[in-house]
Structures are given as structure tokens and as C-alpha cells.
Amino acid sequence: xxxxxxxxxxxxxxxxxxxxxxxxxxxxxxxxxxxxxxxxxxxxxxxxxxxxxxxxxxxxxxxxxxxxxxxxxxxxxxxxxxxxxxxxxxxxxxxxxxxxxxxxxxxxxxxxxxxxxxxxxxxxxxxxxxxxxxxxxxxxxxxxxxxxxxxxxxxxxxxxxxxxxxxxxxxxxxxxxxxxxxxxxxxxxxxxxxxxxxxxxxxxxxxxxxxxxxxxxxxxxxxxxxxxxxxxxxxxxxxxxxxxxxxxxxxxxxxxxxx
Amino acid sequence: xxxxxxxxxxxxxxxxxxxxxxxxxxxxxxxxxxxxxxxxxxxxxxxxxxxxxxxxxxxxxxxxxxxxxxxxxxxxxxxxxxxxxxxxxxxxxxxxxxxxxxxxxxxxxxxxxxxxxxxxxxxxxxxxxxxxxxxxxxxxxxxxxxxxxxxxxxxxxxxxxxxxxxxxxxxxxxxxxxxxxxxxxxxxxxxxxxxxxxxxxxxxxxxxxxxxxxxxxxxxxxxxxxxxxxxxxxxxxxxxxxxxxxxxxxxxxxxxxxx
Numbered sequence: 001x002x003x004x005x006x007x008x009x010x011x012x013x014x015x016x017x018x019x020x021x022x023x024x025x026x027x028x029x030x031x032x033x034x035x036x037x038x039x040x041x042x043x044x045x046x047x048x049x050x051x052x053x054x055x056x057x058x059x060x061x062x063x064x065x066x067x068x069x070x071x072x073x074x075x076x077x078x079x080x081x082x083x084x085x086x087x088x089x090x091x092x093x094x095x096x097x098x099x100x101x102x103x104x105x106x107x108x109x110x111x112x113x114x115x116x117x118x119x120x121x122x123x124x125x126x127x128x129x130x131x132x133x134x135x136x137x138x139x140x141x142x143x144x145x146x147x148x149x150x151x152x153x154x155x156x157x158x159x160x161x162x163x164x165x166x167x168x169x170x171x172x173x174x175x176x177x178x179x180x181x182x183x184x185x186x187x188x189x190x191x192x193x194x195x196x197x198x199x200x201x202x203x204x205x206x207x208x209x210x211x212x213x214x215x216x217x218x219x220x221x222x223x224x225x226x227x228x229x230x231x232x233x234x235x236x237x238x239x240x241x242x243x244x245x246x247x248x249x250x251x252x253x254x255x256x257x258x259x
Numbered sequence: 260x261x262x263x264x265x266x267x268x269x270x271x272x273x274x275x276x277x278x279x280x281x282x283x284x285x286x287x288x289x290x291x292x293x294x295x296x297x298x299x300x301x302x303x304x305x306x307x308x309x310x311x312x313x314x315x316x317x318x319x320x321x322x323x324x325x326x327x328x329x330x331x332x333x334x335x336x337x338x339x340x341x342x343x344x345x346x347x348x349x350x351x352x353x354x355x356x357x358x359x360x361x362x363x364x365x366x367x368x369x370x371x372x373x374x375x376x377x378x379x380x381x382x383x384x385x386x387x388x389x390x391x392x393x394x395x396x397x398x399x400x401x402x403x404x405x406x407x408x409x410x411x412x413x414x415x416x417x418x419x420x421x422x423x424x425x426x427x428x429x430x431x432x433x434x435x436x437x438x439x440x441x442x443x444x445x446x447x448x449x450x451x452x453x454x455x456x457x458x459x460x461x462x463x464x465x466x467x468x469x470x471x472x473x474x475x476x477x478x479x480x481x482x483x484x485x486x487x488x489x490x491x492x493x494x495x496x497x498x499x500x501x502x503x504x505x506x507x508x509x510x511x512x513x514x515x516x517x518x
Contacts, residue, residue, distance in 0.1 A: 122501060129487065130486075130487045131487035239413075246508040250508065
């Protein structure tokens with residue numbers, strides 16, 4: 001049973017402003033909640049069907065602030081989904097770990113105004129797959145704690161640091177450290193023939209406008225994914241999350257560390 | 260001004276059953292409608308703000324069955340979007356061109372129960388980018404004429420044949436023609452070291468269940484995208500549309516035809 005006040009409070013967390021103030025966000029669904037519990041994320045409230053609660057190990061439940069057994073109807077009241085899952089949890093945000101040396105050590109992604117939550121989520125999922133530690137987002141990118149982003153990331157936000165930053169500052173810092181900045185552009189060099197390094201920032205732009213004017217001067221290496229159809233024909237761009245995956249694959253292919 | 264009957268009729272096209280019976284589907288938005296007009300698709304009805312209609316060339320308008328100037332409120336009545344675009348069109352389905360020799364000539368994609376409309380749309384978009392002519396879908400895959408698929412494909416359905424088929428039959432036919440069938444599996448060979456051919460079928464499975472049991476025996480080449488993080492750690496799969504893009508990129512990299 002969820003009190004009316006609590007339900008109302010949980011619903012307010014759909015707003016980014018409230019999430020940021022409260023430093024809390026909502027996750028929904030069996031699989032993702034288990035992953036957060038496994039990863040020892042701080043769970044403030046867990047609302048779930050008794051079956052789900054009974055399936056949890058004791059050590060899973062230990063750190064949880066409050067556990068509320070619920071009915072389907074209870075879950076319907078707080079879920080942002082049409083058909084609610086069997087469990088919903090309120091998680092405390094954790095500060096992303098920042099190590100300035102990371103920029104030199106490996107590949108980093110920087111997203112300039114990637115606004116579609118599905119795109120941001122799948123980019124984070126791909127980043128996790130390809131062993132990327134840090135994803136920087138401009139402040140006008142989609143919010144990592146938007147339920148659609150969490151859903152599309154499939155738990156990958158547990159394994160990747162997502163850091164909101166003023167990108168001109170980040171790129172200026174990178175430049176001073178002689179870190180390469182690879183910009184994904186329409187008129188870049190083919191990623192298949194270009195010599196890609198083992199470290200650097202991969203900069204990807206907005207879904208329709210691409211990389212913003214003010215960031216272009218920071219780019220040291222202009223790259224692109226060649227289109228394999230007639231230049232005049234067919235579509236004019238790849239989806240940004242597709243582009244991210246292809247570029248990450250090309251950067252990391254044949255690079256050991258493969259399991 | 261749209262009559263109440265016409266509005267009701269357009270809304271019924273949201274159902275796959277009705278679309279299939281009427282052989283019609285709906286597209287929304289300035290950019291995609293222009294692309295369909297450019298490609299000389301058969302437009303049965305075009306409903307749009309006067310600004311949009313005025314911006315069209317005469318030859319664009321010639322083939323259109325009926326042009327209805329509309330207000331924002333009119334568009335709201337028929338749009339499936341919360342905020343309607345400035346134009347909506349009813350398009351006649353065209354039969355996909357089937358050439359049995361295509362299976363030998365180049366790469367073909369086969370999707371086994373890819374159910375998320377966004378995934379299907381982005382796979383078609385990537386297929387168009389990488390010059391794939393045919394995408395086969397099992398009957399239980401998402402519907403190509405679902406507005407979300409069309410939206411995610413960004414007009415790519417104009418350039419790729421999407422064919423619904425009984426996959427065991429397709430794969431049996433391919434086997435008889437000695438066409439390679441590359442299955443994307445978790446326990447396959449790394450695409451980075453495997454010798455990938457220039458023709459064959461790339462078979463991708465359902466978002467959570469992968470390739471179905473009955474199709475596994477048809478696979479001649481088992482491939483996978485290596486994960487670049489600890490095997491024990493992190494996420495357990497790539498999104499199917501990400502996987503499709505990465506695999507297509509790997510198959511086609513360095514293969515000429517690049518513009």
C-alpha cells in the first residue's frame with residue numbers, strides 16, 4: 001500500500017527539476033532493479049509485487065531505505081508506463097567519478113545536444129559495450145535520469161560515467177593536454193582509411209543540426225562514415241546512435257581487451 | 260477543412276489490419292513527405308497547412324489524388340502525434356520488388372521477430388546507408404507501416420525493399436543456392452577476425468530472445484561483436500539496431516562503392 005502523498009511525490013520525480021533538487025530518480029522493471037541492487041546502488045524506496053520481493057536475496061534488501069509491498073493497482077498509480085512492471089525503485093544519484101587523466105588514457109565520448117532520450121540511452125549502452133568509461137554531455141542534451149534514457153541504456157548507466165559539462169571548457173582542457181578531438185562530420189575523412197588513435201574524444205552532434213558552430217574549431221580530426229549508396233540517392237544521414245556504435249566499433253576493432 | 264468521415268477514416272489507418280486491407284499508410288511531416296513526392300510515391304491524400312502547399316513545386320502536386328488545405332486544428336484531428344507536423348499524407352503501398360538473384364548478388368538482412376518499431380526503423384535506415392537492397396522480416400516483426408517505424412527510418416523505406424516472409428522458407432531457399440547465412444549470436448566468432456564475404460544473409464534475432472531455435476540450423480557462419488569490457492561486468496548485449504549497424508559497417512568497410 002502506497003500512501004497518496006508518497007505516490008504524488010514519486011510522480012513529481014518525472015520532472016527533471018525535481019529529480020535534480022531531490023537527487024533522486026526512478027527506475028522500473030525487474031531486470032534493471034536487480035542490476036542496480038547487484039551494483040549496490042543506493043535504493044531509497046522499493047515498491048514491488050510480493051513475488052518480486054520474495055525473489056530477492058537478503059543481502060539485496062539490506063541497503064534499501066524502505067520496502068513497500070504493492071499490488072498491480074498501486075504500481076499503476078506511480079508508474080510512468082501504460083502497463084507497469086512488477087517493481088519500481090527510487091534511486092539516489094551518485095556523483096560521477098571524474099579523473100582528469102582519463103582524457104589521456106582512453107577514448108571518451110562527448111555529445112553535443114543529443115536530445116532524443118532513446119538515442120542517449122543507446123549511446124550509453126554502446127559505450128558500455130565498447131569499454132568507454134566516460135560520456136560527456138552538453139547541458140542541453142537529454143537527461144540521463146529521464147526514464148526513457150534509463151530504459152534504452154538497459155542498465156549501462158551503472159557502468160559508464162555520464163557527466164554534464166560545458167563542452168567548450170572540456171574541449172579547451174583537452175586541447176591543452178594535446179588530446180585528439182575526433183569530430184563526426186559529413187565532410188570528414190572515412191573512418192575506414194583514417195588512422196584512428198587509441199585515445200581521444202569522439203565528438204558527436206545533434207540529431208538534425210550536427211555539431212554546433214562554436215565547437216568546430218576544437219576538432220583536430222574530422223571523420224565520417226562513408227555512405228555505400230549513390231551520393232545523390234537515398235538517405236542523407238545515419239542516426240546518431242548508429243553512428244556512435246559504428247565509430248566505436250571502428251576505433252576499438254582488433255584492440256585486444258576482447259573477451 | 261477535413262470532413263468528419265475522412266478524419267475518422269484516416270484514424271482507422273493506425274491499425275495494421277486496416278492498412279493492409281486498404282493498402283494505404285500515413286506519413287507525417289514536411290521532410291518525409293517531400294522525400295515521398297520526390298521519389299514519385301503514389302500520394303492518395305495530402306493534408307497540409309497552406310504554407311506547405313504553396314512551397315511545393317507544380318510537378319510535385321501533379322500525381323496527388325486529393326489535396327486538402329488544413330488548419331493546425333484540422334491536422335490535430337488526424338495526426339497520431341501530440342504536436343502535429345504541418346502536413347500529413349496518405350500513401351499507397353507499393354509491392355516490394357523481388358529478384359531471386361539478389362540473394363547471391365549482395366548482402367541481405369533477415370530480421371527474426373524484431374518487434375520494437377524504433378529498432379526496425381533504424382535498421383532500415385542503416386541498411387539504406389550501407390547500400391543494402393533487401394531487408395526480410397519475419398511475419399511477427401514490427402510493421403514497416405507503423406508510424407514509429409516510418410519516423411525512425413527517416414525516409415529510408417523509399418530506398419530499401421522491406422519484405423515480410425516466412426523465414427524458414429527464405430533460408431531454405433538460400434541454402435539451396437549455397438548462400439551464406441551469417442547469424443549474429445552471443446557465442447559466435449568475432450566479426451573483427453572472421454572472414455566476411457561480399458554476399459549472404461545477415462540474420463538478426465529478437466531484442467530479448469535472439470534468433471529463434473528453428474532458424475539456428477540454417478546458420479552457416481556464427482558471428483558476434485566482441486565486448487570490450489570484462490566478460491563478467493557490465494551489460495550483456497548490444498541493442499539489435501546497434502548490432503546491425505556495426506555488423507553492416509564491418510561487412511562493407513573498405514569495399515569500394517564509397518562516395
